[in-house]
Amino acid sequence: MSVLVYAETENGTFRKNAFEVASYASQLAASLGVEAVAVAINADHPEALGAYGIGRVLQVSEDRLKTFNARATAAVLKQAVSQAGARIVVTSSSTDAKYAASILAGLLKAGYVNNVVSLPEPGESLVVRRTAFSNKAFAYTELLGDVSIIGVSNNAFGVVENPVNAAAEAFAPALADADFGVKPVSVDKASDKVTIADAEIVVSGGRGLKGPENWGMIEELAGVLGAATACSKPVSDLGWRPHSEHVGQTGKPVASNLYIAIGISGAIQHLAGVNASKTKVVINTDPEAPFFKAADYGVVGDAFQVVPELIEKLKEFKAQNG
Amino acid sequence: MKILVCISNVPDTTSKINFTADQTAFDTTGVQYVINPNDEFGLTRAMWMKEKQGALVHVATVGGPAVEPTLRKALAIGADEGIRIDAEPTDGLFVARQLAEVVKNGGYDLVIAGRESIDYNGGMVPGMMAAMLEMNFVNTCISLEVDGDKATAIREIDGGRETLETRLPLIIGGQKGLVEESDLRIPNMRGIMMARQKKLTVVPALDAAHGSRDLRFEKPAPRGPVKLVDADNLDELIELLHKEAKVI
Numbered sequence: 059m060s061v062l063v064y065a066e067t068e069n070g071t072f073r074k075n076a077f078e079v080a081s082y083a084s085q086l087a088a089s090l091g092v093e094a095v096a097v098a099i100n101a102d103h104p105e106a107l108g109a110y111g112i113g114r115v116l117q118v119s120e121d122r123l124k125t126f127n128a129r130a131t132a133a134v135l136k137q138a139v140s141q142a143g144a145r146i147v148v149t150s151s152s153t154d155a156k157y158a159a160s161i162l163a164g165l166l167k168a169g170y171v172n173n174v175v176s177l178p179e180p181g182e183s184l185v186v187r188r189t190a191f192s193n194k195a196f197a198y199t200e201l202l203g204d205v206s207i208i209g210v211s212n213n214a215f216g217v218v219e220n221p222v223n224a225a226a227e228a229f230a231p232a233l234a235d236a237d238f239g240v241k242p243v244s245v246d247k248a249s250d251k252v253t254i255a256d257a258e259i260v261v262s263g264g265r266g267l268k269g270p271e272n273w274g275m276i277e278e279l280a281g282v283l284g285a286a287t288a289c290s291k292p293v294s295d296l297g298w299r300p301h302s303e304h305v306g307q308t309g310k311p312v313a314s315n316l317y318i319a320i321g322i323s324g325a326i327q328h329l330a331g332v333n334a335s336k337t338k339v340v341i342n343t344d345p346e347a348p349f350f351k352a353a354d355y356g357v358v359g360d361a362f363q364v365v366p367e368l369i370e371k372l373k374e375f376k377a378q379n380g
Numbered sequence: 381m382k383i384l385v386c387i388s389n390v391p392d393t394t395s396k397i398n399f400t401a402d403q404t405a406f407d408t409t410g411v412q413y414v415i416n417p418n419d420e421f422g423l424t425r426a427m428w429m430k431e432k433q434g435a436l437v438h439v440a441t442v443g444g445p446a447v448e449p450t451l452r453k454a455l456a457i458g459a460d461e462g463i464r465i466d467a468e469p470t471d472g473l474f475v476a477r478q479l480a481e482v483v484k485n486g487g488y489d490l491v492i493a494g495r496e497s498i499d500y501n502g503g504m505v506p507g508m509m510a511a512m513l514e515m516n517f518v519n520t521c522i523s524l525e526v527d528g529d530k531a532t533a534i535r536e537i538d539g540g541r542e543t544l545e546t547r548l549p550l551i552i553g554g555q556k557g558l559v560e561e562s563d564l565r566i567p568n569m570r571g572i573m574m575a576r577q578k579k580l581t582v583v584p585a586l587d588a589a590h591g592s593r594d595l596r597f598e599k600p601a602p603r604g605p606v607k608l609v610d611a612d613n614l615d616e617l618i619e620l621l622h623k624e625a626k627v628i
């Protein structure tokens with residue numbers, strides 16, 4: 059019996075969420091008194107997971123997985139579950155992890171819950187707390203069956219250092235041609251930008267910014283904070299920003315530490331997608347904007363004045379605080 | 381081409397979320413149900429395939445009799461036939477197994493489901509179905525073109541998009557982008573009249589395993605009032621974010 063964790067990589071390096079799910083898995087394994095085992099695909103330094111309490115890494119080297127492939131990843135994980143005798147699989151809530159985990163759940167006939175925000179409650183059965191109803195509520199969900207999959211909500215648990223020695227062992231699962239039935243052709247992605255899924259801080263703009271030409275200051279603010287940029291739905295519908303930046307109930311979920319909403323009214327469908335963020339700041343000219351009721355800090359003011367000034371002040375702050 | 385659109389029946393996006401007094405179930409009092417938005421985009425995409433490529437479009441929902449108005453709405457929008465699998469949709473694994481059976485028996489070439497249901501946010505049914513049926517699967521799908529048995533899809537990835545090629549039979553987990561908001565259709569009178577005549581088959585559920593069970597629900601703790609900072613005093617905001625919230 060063990061807890062297996064899928065530690066995602068990109069170009070040989072672990073993604074930030076890999077360390078968070080590794081931390082979660084090693085604490086879960088410790089509480090159950092079992093081993094935490096990671097699966098790492100094409101990782102240059104699998105032993106890096108040792109810093110987060112993972113003592114054993116199944117290291118997969120597979121050229122066909124240099125680009126992500128969900129079904130093949132699910133096939134790898136399924137075989138790793140047998141290899142490690144795992145009863146619980148832990149994954150992140152990244153787009154890729156959710157994609158692969160849903161297939162894995164079908165292959166294993168396993169219960170799967172995502173958006174999980176805490177470790178299971180102590181007890182006989184496996185009960186986790188997760189967000190549901192688009193962040194408007196929490197559900198306590200019991201996982202049934204022989205194997206269960208827990209998808210940890212981004213930033214919900216945090217990265218917890220707990221250094222141990224990680225032993226990497228080569229693991230060569232069998233993959234069939236059918237596992238590669240969906241073929242990646244091309245990727246369109248800004249490689250130098252923080253993604254919403256990985257970001258600790260997200261700077262988001264709404265229709266109050268009037269037009270795409272005004273996004274320079276949003277990008278700059280994000281740059282100063284090392285943040286990802288996001289937007290409200292109408293902004294992506296109007297083509298001011300790419301669809302991948304649309305957040306909310308019908309867009310991407312945001313679970314950052316800090317969410318800064320600029321010129322966004324705070325419609326219920328928008329809030330549904332961003333309420334999981336820990337601290338929310340609103341900048342809006344209208345003191346009656348509903349977002350003020352959902353925010354921690356607010357500035358009633360014109361974005362075109364507030365944002366440039368905030369950028370300058372943050373630069374000074376960063377210069378002093380490193 | 382034979383298409384199945386899987387429709388999840390969900391509370392309207394503006395619904396207030398409340399639970400029964402013992403916190404064990406969603407309180408449906410006064411709640412309007414709608415076609416899950418992610419599925420509505422997929423249904424509209426299927427309508428285009430019906431109109432341009434002569435596809436036959438069926439819609440299926442796992443649920444009790446109360447979901448029939450939602451299925452009728454899908455028929456009024458233009459789907460040819462409806463299937464209701466008569467069982468409470470308690471969890472994703474159970475629902476996926478029911479739908480997989482419909483897919484297997486119906487010989488569908490393309491199954492359009494949504495990325496997630498906006499109520500329980502499972503995000504699992506289409507992937508589970510794909511695994512059970514050993515079908516190709518594209519999740520978070522924002523564009524789909526089918527030509528013969530070849531399909532080109534675009535999926536949303538964190539920070540961008542990825543173009544994929546695959547073959548039918550195929551399952552997608554769709555979302556906005558498959559069609560735009562402005563392309564969505566409101567059923568007209570004629571559609572509503574015609575929907576009444578369309579076939580809506582009720583099939584009994586299979587005995588299938590459950591993967592999870594929601595034991596109880598809880599609403600987030602009410603938050604304190606927003607702290608307003610003067611627009612002329614942004615240093616205070618930075619101070620609060622640094623010292624109080626500790627996020628910068």
Ligand SMILES: Cc1cc2nc3c(=O)[nH]c(=O)nc-3n(C[C@H](O)[C@H](O)[C@H](O)COP(=O)(O)OP(=O)(O)OC[C@H]3O[C@@H](n4cnc5c(N)ncnc54)[C@H](O)[C@@H]3O)c2cc1C
Nearest residue numbers: 264265266290291306307308321322323325327328343361
């Ligand atoms: C089924 C459904 C699903 C939806 N899903 C989503 C979703 O996932 N995500 C989403 O975002 N929306 C979603 N919506 C849309 C949502 O209802 C709102 O229409 C949308 O969020 C509004 O976007 P906005 O706040 O950018 O624009 P607006 O509502 O137009 O608000 C603009 C705000 O900017 C402020 N403003 C104007 N000028 C300035 C200035 N100079 N400086 C500062 N502030 C200024 C205004 O006071 C106003 O509050 C959905 C709607 C439906 C029906």
Ligand SMILES: Nc1ncnc2c1ncn2[C@@H]1O[C@H](COP(=O)(O)O)[C@@H](O)[C@H]1O
Nearest residue numbers: 441442469493494496497502503504505
């Ligand atoms: N009860 C159901 N009946 C039919 N389809 C469903 C049902 N539940 C989920 N689905 C489909 O699966 C998708 C993802 O749902 P979920 O896994 O519940 O988030 C939905 O968008 C639907 O297409």
